[in-house]
Amino acid sequence: MERPFCAFCYASSDKLLKCGQCLQRLYCSAECQRNDWxxxxxxxxxxxxxxxxxxxxxxxxxxxxxxxxxxxxxxxxxxxxxxxxxxxxxxxxxxxxxxxxxxxxxxxxxxxxxxxxxxxxxxxxxxxxxxxxxxxxxxxxxxxxxxxxxxxxxxxxxxxxxxxxxxxxxxxxxxxxxxxxxxxxxxxxxxxxxxxxxxxxxxxxxxxxxxxxxICRCDVCTNDELDQKLARTKDLDRAILTLGAKGKIEVAMRKGRALLSLYEQLQQSTWLYQRTYYDLFQVAITKKKYYKDAMHFMEKAHEAALAYTQDPQHPQVLRLQELLISPETHRNYRIIG
Known part of the structure; x- marks a missing residue:
């Protein structure tokens, strides 16, 4: 892949146009540049x-x-x-x-x-x-x-x-x-x-x-401690909504915080953070007592989704923003009391 190619149609050429703004993305024609925009x-x-x-x-x-x-x-x-x-x-x-x-x-x-x-x-x-x-x-x-x-x-x-x-x-x-x-x-x-x-x-x-x-020989596959931590994330992820459905809100939140801590240790994607924060919101919003916790989780979920996508119009970003403004629209809103 030594020869440059058009970012839109992949045509290889030694004479490509540069994007007039970033001066880095390359095109074979003005038409490809318009389409890519x-x-x-x-x-x-x-x-x-x-x-x-x-x-x-x-x-x-x-x-x-x-x-x-x-x-x-x-x-x-x-x-x-x-x-x-x-x-x-x-x-x-x-x-x-x-x-x-x-x-x-x-x-x-x-x-x-x-x-x-x-x-x-x-x-x-x-x-x-x-x-x-x-x-x-x-x-x-x-x-x-x-x-x-x-x-x-x-x-x-x-x-x-x-x-x-x-x-x-x-x-x-x-x-x-x-x-x-x-x-x-x-x-x-x-x-x-x-x-x-x-x-x-x-x-x-x-x-x-x-x-x-x-055969994968990455750090996780050759380090039992890392592999166990990764396996633990699966268990904790499942536990949040399972415990929440049983009304064990505080236990579910502890599991969620433990999962977020593991994400930090494993340096996981921010997209996983937004999902976990959203799950914690779904659990906490079921009861008035945990309303502040729920809104904190929603703020973090929205923040993570926007940081990851850098797209204010992404469907998940918009969905989380709507819940941040109107949490009562969620189906779990105070269903316990």
Whole structure:
């Protein structure tokens, strides 16, 4: 990936235009720049994230990892702090679950073909490349599961405690990659392919099976103490709403605070914080006695969601903002008393 390419259509060229504002994002034409500026699905949402999100060969690069059997990876060209937007990317192809991918092959732009062909397995068929590289693109309001193909995000390697996290913004039609913790210059940027709460034996089974076929030797997989902490997060996460449903509000809040403490120790994504704070709000708002606690949790949830997405119009940000203003609209509002 030494030759520069257009941020919108992926056409490679030595003569590309720069975004007039950030002077970092590259385009092959004014038309691609206009399309990339759009903030709705089909556009690249650069209007929202111009000067905020990192750019390839400026803030991060794709290069060989030097590890046998791994191939390339994505590496930081500068420091990233927690919640920094590393990159944004729209899928070149999106498919609804169980839809035949082969029917959509012609949707891949010809300009993107060279980058697509370089995806692993290099000599693999279209379906094999899709299976190995496709990422979740299901929005919160979507009834059906969707997957998409991303030509840059697909190069990011796995770590069970990745230093970055990604979410698909269905209302924008892009996926964002956000730093989960401080990432020093020169370090590889990683994500978890499996989600944060899977126990070690489940992770091993999944990673050894198709289409991954590798054994993870990250810090979590080689450190029993870290692995136990990660497993503990799953138990605590489940306990919050379970205890809340039984009316054990104070116990549920203790479990939630213990979970937040573990997030700090494991340096987890801010997106997990907003989810946990929201769950704690749902529990505390059931009883008048814990109203102040509930509102504190809601403030923290809204703060975390906004810090992570940097998008005031994100559906979850708007939802939390509405509850912050009108908590009585939540279905759990004082249902206990």
């Amino acid at each position: 759009k903030t709705k699905p089909g556009g690249g949402c650069h209007k929202l994230y111009c000067g905020i999100a990192g750019e390839i060969n400026v803030d991060y690069e794709i290069k060989d990892t030097g590890k046998d059997g791994v191939g390339v990876g994505v590496f930081a060209l500068r420091e990233f702090d927690k919640n920094d937007m590393i990159l944004t990317e729209r899928p070149i192809l999106k498919v609804v679950e169980r839809q035949l991918v082969s029917h959509n092959i012609n949707e891949i732009p010809k300009t993107a073909a060279p980058l697509f062909e370089s995806l692993l397995p290099v000599d693999g068929r279209f379906q094999q490349k899709w299976d190995k590289n496709a990422m979740d693109c299901t929005g919160e309001e979507d009834a059906k599961k969707e997957s998409g193909l991303f030509l840059v995000l697909s190069r990011i390697n796995h770590d069970c405690l990745g230093n970055a996290d990604h979410q698909y913004l269905a209302h924008r039609g892009i996926k964002i990659l956000v730093a989960a913790k401080h990432i020093p210059k020169g370090h590889e940027i990683t994500i978890s392919y499996l989600g944060s709460f899977k126990p070690k034996h489940e992770r091993n089974i999944r990673l050894l099976s198709y289409p991954f076929h590798f």
